[in-house]
Amino acid sequence: MMTPGLLLSLALGVGAPAAGTYYADVVYTGDGQTLERCAVTVADGKITALTPGVSPKDDAVRVKAITPGMIDLSARVANSPYSVEETYEVTPDFRVANTLDLFDVTWERHLQSGVTTVMASPYDDNCIGGLSVVLKTGGAKDVEKRTVRADAALRGAFGSQPSSRNHPAYGAPDDIFSRRPTTRMGVEWEWRKSFFDALYAQGELDAGTKVLRRALTGELPVFAQAWATQDVRTAVFLVEEMKAEGDAKMRLIVDCGAEAWREPELLVRSGAAVVLAPYDHDGRTTDGAFYALESAKTLTDLGVTVALSSHYAAGPGSVLGAQAGYAMRGGLTFDQALAAVTINPARLAGVDDRVGSLAVGKDADLALWNGTPFELSSRVVGVVLDGDLVVAPE
Amino acid sequence: MLHAILFASALALGGEAPAPVIMTGGEPEAAPKVVTAFKAKRLYLGDGRALDDGMLIVADGVITAVGKDLDVPATAAVIEHDGVISPGLIALSSSDGAGGELYDSTRIALPDADAAHAFRPASHDFARERAAGITAVVLTPDERSLVGGTSAVVKTNGGVVVKRGAQLALGLSSAALHDNEFPTSYDGALRELDRLFDDPEGAISKAAAGNLPVLMSVGDRAEIQRALAFAARHHLSGALRGSYWAEELAPAIKASGFAVVCDPFDVGDESRGARSVKALSEAGVRFGFGLDAPARHPDCLRFAAASCVRAGVDPHVARRALTGDAAQIAGVGGRIGRLARGLDADLVLWSGDPIQLSSSIEAVYIDGVRVVGGER
Numbered sequence: 112m113m114t115p116g117l118l119l120s121l122a123l124g125v126g127a128p129a130a131g132t133y134y135a136d137v138v139y140t141g142d143g144q145t146l147e148r149c150a151v152t153v154a155d156g157k158i159t160a161l162t163p164g165v166s167p168k169d170d171a172v173r174v175k176a177i178t179p180g181m182i183d184l185s186a187r188v189a190n191s192p193y194s195v196e197e198t199y200e201v202t203p204d205f206r207v208a209n210t211l212d213l214f215d216v217t218w219e220r221h222l223q224s225g226v227t228t229v230m231a232s233p234y235d236d237n238c239i240g241g242l243s244v245v246l247k248t249g250g251a252k253d254v255e256k257r258t259v260r261a262d263a264a265l266r267g268a269f270g271s272q273p274s275s276r277n278h279p280a281y282g283a284p285d286d287i288f289s290r291r292p293t294t295r296m297g298v299e300w301e302w303r304k305s306f307f308d309a310l311y312a313q314g315e316l317d318a319g320t321k322v323l324r325r326a327l328t329g330e331l332p333v334f335a336q337a338w339a340t341q342d343v344r345t346a347v348f349l350v351e352e353m354k355a356e357g358d359a360k361m362r363l364i365v366d367c368g369a370e371a372w373r374e375p376e377l378l379v380r381s382g383a384a385v386v387l388a389p390y391d392h393d394g395r396t397t398d399g400a401f402y403a404l405e406s407a408k409t410l411t412d413l414g415v416t417v418a419l420s421s422h423y424a425a426g427p428g429s430v431l432g433a434q435a436g437y438a439m440r441g442g443l444t445f446d447q448a449l450a451a452v453t454i455n456p457a458r459l460a461g462v463d464d465r466v467g468s469l470a471v472g473k474d475a476d477l478a479l480w481n482g483t484p485f486e487l488s489s490r491v492v493g494v495v496l497d498g499d500l501v502v503a504p505e
Numbered sequence: 506m507l508h509a510i511l512f513a514s515a516l517a518l519g520g521e522a523p524a525p526v527i528m529t530g531g532e533p534e535a536a537p538k539v540v541t542a543f544k545a546k547r548l549y550l551g552d553g554r555a556l557d558d559g560m561l562i563v564a565d566g567v568i569t570a571v572g573k574d575l576d577v578p579a580t581a582a583v584i585e586h587d588g589v590i591s592p593g594l595i596a597l598s599s600s601d602g603a604g605g606e607l608y609d610s611t612r613i614a615l616p617d618a619d620a621a622h623a624f625r626p627a628s629h630d631f632a633r634e635r636a637a638g639i640t641a642v643v644l645t646p647d648e649r650s651l652v653g654g655t656s657a658v659v660k661t662n663g664g665v666v667v668k669r670g671a672q673l674a675l676g677l678s679s680a681a682l683h684d685n686e687f688p689t690s691y692d693g694a695l696r697e698l699d700r701l702f703d704d705p706e707g708a709i710s711k712a713a714a715g716n717l718p719v720l721m722s723v724g725d726r727a728e729i730q731r732a733l734a735f736a737a738r739h740h741l742s743g744a745l746r747g748s749y750w751a752e753e754l755a756p757a758i759k760a761s762g763f764a765v766v767c768d769p770f771d772v773g774d775e776s777r778g779a780r781s782v783k784a785l786s787e788a789g790v791r792f793g794f795g796l797d798a799p800a801r802h803p804d805c806l807r808f809a810a811a812s813c814v815r816a817g818v819d820p821h822v823a824r825r826a827l828t829g830d831a832a833q834i835a836g837v838g839g840r841i842g843r844l845a846r847g848l849d850a851d852l853v854l855w856s857g858d859p860i861q862l863s864s865s866i867e868a869v870y871i872d873g874v875r876v877v878g879g880e881r
Contacts, residue, residue: 193682196693209692212727214750241692252730252753286685 130154133177133477133495134167139484141179141453141468143446151177153475156498161469174493174504178449178484179469180227180476181431182456184334184386185366185420188217188231188248195234196241200273200291201305203265203322205241207233213252222248223502224430225478225491226421228259228457228466232366235268235336236276238292238301242266242322243334245460247476249496259462264334264364265326269342270398273298299345306353327353329360332459338388339400340370347374347381364459367422369400372409384416384459389424390437397423407451408442418456419448432478436485448485479504540564540581541873543590543852549859551592551828551843553821561590563850566873571844586854588867591824592844593640593851594859595831596806597766598720598746598795601642601661602628608647613687614701616708618654619669620644626664630799634661637803638859640851640871641667642796643835646674648722648746651681651694652701655708656720658835660851662871667849668837672743673712677732678724691728695735702739718743718836720766726750733761744834746795752781755788764791764834767826769801770809779816786818793831811860823860854878 131153138149138161146163150171153159167173194210196202211231221229227248233240245260267273277291292298309316309323316324325331333350337343343365350363363383365371371378371385378385387406394402403409410417419434427433435448443451457467465474478484479493481504494502541563548559548571562570562581577583600607602624609615624644634642641660646653653674658667681694688694702713711717719741721732732745745751748767751758758765767782785792794809810823832842841849850873857864868878 192684193679193690194692196688196690198687198689198693202693205690205692207692209695209731210690212725213730214726214753252726287687287689288685 131495131498131500132168132171133479134171134173135177135479136175138163138177138469139449140470141449142470143450149177151469151475151477153477153495153498156475158469158471158473158475160471172479172493172500172504174479175482175489176480176484177469178225178478178480179453179467180478180494180496181225181452182228182418182460182462182467183221183226183420183431183452184230184364184418184456184460185422186217186221186226186229186231187421187423187429188215188221188229190234190423192234192236195236197236197276198287200237200301201239202233202237202241202319203239203305203326204318205233205237206244206262207231207241207266208244208246208254208258208261211244211254213254213257218248220429221431222494222496223491224432225480225494226431227476227478227494227496228462230263230334230456230460232264232266232334235266235272237267238273238298239265239267239305239323242331245462247496249494249501259465260460262322262331263460263462265322265331266334267302268336269298269302269345270295270336270338272336272397273301295341295345299349302349303352306349307356310353310357327361328358329362332362332364332461334364334366336366338367338369338396339398340373342398343368343371343374344377347377347383350383351381366420367397369396369402369406371415372403372406375409375413375415378410378415379413384418385410386418386420386456386459387434387438389419389421389428389434391424391426391428404437404441406441407438407448411443411447411451416455416459417451418459419451432485432491436487439485445485538565539873540578542575542577542581542583543586543854544583545586545588545590545854547589548844549589549591549824549828550845551825551832552845553825553829555821561844561852563852563870563873566850568844568846568848568850570846586867589855589857589859589864590844591638591853591855591859592828592842593853593869593871594638594806594827595793595835595842596634596639596642596796596798596803597793597831597834598645599642599798600644600647601630601634601659601798602626603644604799607644608649608653610649613650613681613697614652615646615650615654616652616673616701616706618646619657620646620654621657621659621666621669624659631661634798634803635869635871635876636866637806638853638855638866638869639796639803639806640853640869641832641837641841642798643671645672645720645746648674648676648678648680650674651676651688651697652709655717656835658837658841660871662874662876665872667840668835670708670711670717671836672718672720673708674746675719675721677721677735678728678747680722680724691731695731698735699738712741713739715740715742720744720746721763723747724750726754729754729758733757733763736761736763748781748785748792749778750781752777752784755781755784755790758785759788759790764793764830766795766834767792767809769795769797769805770812771801771805776816779812779818782813783817786813786822791830791833793826793834807859808862811862814860820858820860827859
């Protein structure tokens with residue numbers, strides 16, 4: 112499974128500062144620039160120069176195209192039942208960072224497919240699951256060292272999942288699932304009650320309330336799973352209600368927004384961003400929601416910030432670059448598709464000062480392609496992470 | 506027979522050794538010293554050394570001398586063994602005689618639960634272990650509890666408790682996470698453990714103060730990392746229970762100062778388990794073997810050591826893991842696990858090397874009393 116390049120980097124010790132030059136016929140910076148015959152120079156983990164219109168030097172790694180390392184805000188890296196504390200349905204101060212297994216093979220799969228930064232979130236069995244973390248997909252096997260932004264978002268879920276295991280009070284009295292919401296209405300009530308309680312809490316605040324307050328003021332985006340139309344509407348309505356009650360700076364990012372395309376005006380009105388579900392299974396997704404191929408285009412054209420994700424996709428759909436290809440098939444331009452897997456998610460997660468585009472001073476995270484990115488015939492053949500060539504082109 | 510054994514244990518009270526607790530009846534009574542001299546082709550001393558054509562003198566259940574050409578008291582019985590003598594083997598993490606009694610599902614933390622009160626001394630489990638050369642086991646609270654209580658080191662004969670409160674058992678693996686009760690997550694479990702250790706009571710206070718080693722159950726590599734980080738946060742020392750995924754993390758475990766109770770092996774186990782033990786051994790981590798008896802046959806203990814030797818572990822290290830190092834991990838190295846002056850006379854007389862599967866047991870002595878083997 113490992114490429115020789117990855118093995119080499121492991122043997123040499125990941126994380127050692129390295130200098131190097133990567134040359135491509137075309138370099139796409141991720142923020143709209145296309146640089147032809149361009150050398151990307153890196154040192155000490157950062158990009159030190161972008162030099163277009165040159166010939167490759169002998170010692171440069173040479174490929175067809177270079178993009179920024181991609182960013183997946185809804186990556187499947189922590190989706191274990193042990194990544195949610197289900198004793199309570201609302202656990203705002205839960206930290207998914209304490210539940211990650213960096214030895215899991217999914218990290219390596221993301222890295223090899225050119226995804227260098229991901230957001231990991233609590234498993235969506237709770238209404239409000241807790242705090243997400245943004246981290247690199249490679250490097251030292253140390254969550255703290257890989258972290259780009261701790262407490263990057265407040266994660267929760269609408270729809271059927273948070274209530275799916277619950278039931279009315281029958282059977283074993285010590286079963287925690289006998290006292291939690293069993294409907295969408297109940298799930299929304301838990302959210303609304305939590306926000307109102309936090310907004311009007313008096314005296315010394317507990318840890319969970321403090322986190323909810325940070326979400327209410329917009330310091331932390333609310334990153335909420337909502338596949339189906341009714342759940343997208345619920346998320347938007349709730350945040351609009353809380354904005355009216357509290358602080359207008361509160362932010363919403365809808366995750367898995369398969370049917371966000373059915374309510375584009377609502378998203379424009381609310382200023383919410385959307386992380387789209389992966390296109391997989393002919394557009395059939397969770398909660399009966401249908402994901403239209405033109406979703407990304409519809410929303411982008413209206414000015415909604417869109418990011419693509421792999422979420423639970425299996426097979427080819429789990430490769431983020433393939434999702435960019437599907438979005439283009441749905442009408443997105445190449446630059447828009449590239450932004451949807453690089454700078455857009457970086458901005459949404461508040462990490463665009465470090466990652467998401469190629470610019471001097473930013474992290475040297477590069478995806479090296481053997482052809483035009485997102486084409487079915489192209490793939491990521493090399494990856495540079497923090498300046499280290501962690502996957503070497505053959 | 507039982508009476509004689511208890512009698513011998515009682516007489517072992519002298520000297521610096523901690524007092525054994527006698528869990529069943531029997532009145533100690535004064536008697537002249539019983540002295541036995543053992544001679545063998547080879548002694549494995551339990552500390553990694555071997556002594557060829559060695560002898561040891563046992564008086565009233567305690568080893569009084571080990572060496573070559575020792576003076577044998579005139580009153581001593583002499584046993585000449587045409588083979589190998591090793592210290593009795595020690596099985597870490599076991600539940601002999603306490604099936605189902607080492608896990609209280611009604612509480613996630615029971616720090617002052619005591620495994621010494623959980624077992625039935627007359628259990629046949631112990632007879633099976635004696636027959637396999639195991640003379641002491643560490644009864645260990647179950648890994649499903651966040652804080653399971655303290656382990657107890659118990660001889661496999663006569664209900665003798667060598668040490669109560671040997672280790673505080675902590676559950677850092679997914680086994681301590683539950684489907685329908687708290688905690689369901691690693692973060693939830695860690696917060697609860699942090700809370701318990703930030704404001705410690707009872708056995709947790711002892712562990713937090715460095716006076717009681719912890720035994721942290723772990724499974725996968727992330728669990729090992731979390732456990733070591735938790736131990737570092739609270740300045741704990743002791744051992745990890747679970748070695749299967751330890752291979753890449755052996756240097757980190759060495760740096761932590763933690764020992765490892767290796768997972769039990771079954772014959773035919775895939776090689777990762779043995780590779781991990783080899784990596785621990787190469788990193789210089791102290792380790793012993795868990796057995797999880799009675800679920801596993803007692804012979805699995807030395808099979809585990811043999812499997813590791815086959816994978817490249819130094820045979821002397823493997824023998825030490827079965828004896829002296831296991832005793833150190835359980836905090837009873839001054840009492841059992843080695844052939845040395847002042848230690849309990851827990852001996853196994855083998856036909857050959859204990860980690861050769863073709864070797865058989867000819868006799869087992871616990872506290873100087875023969876408990877396995879025919880009359881001589």
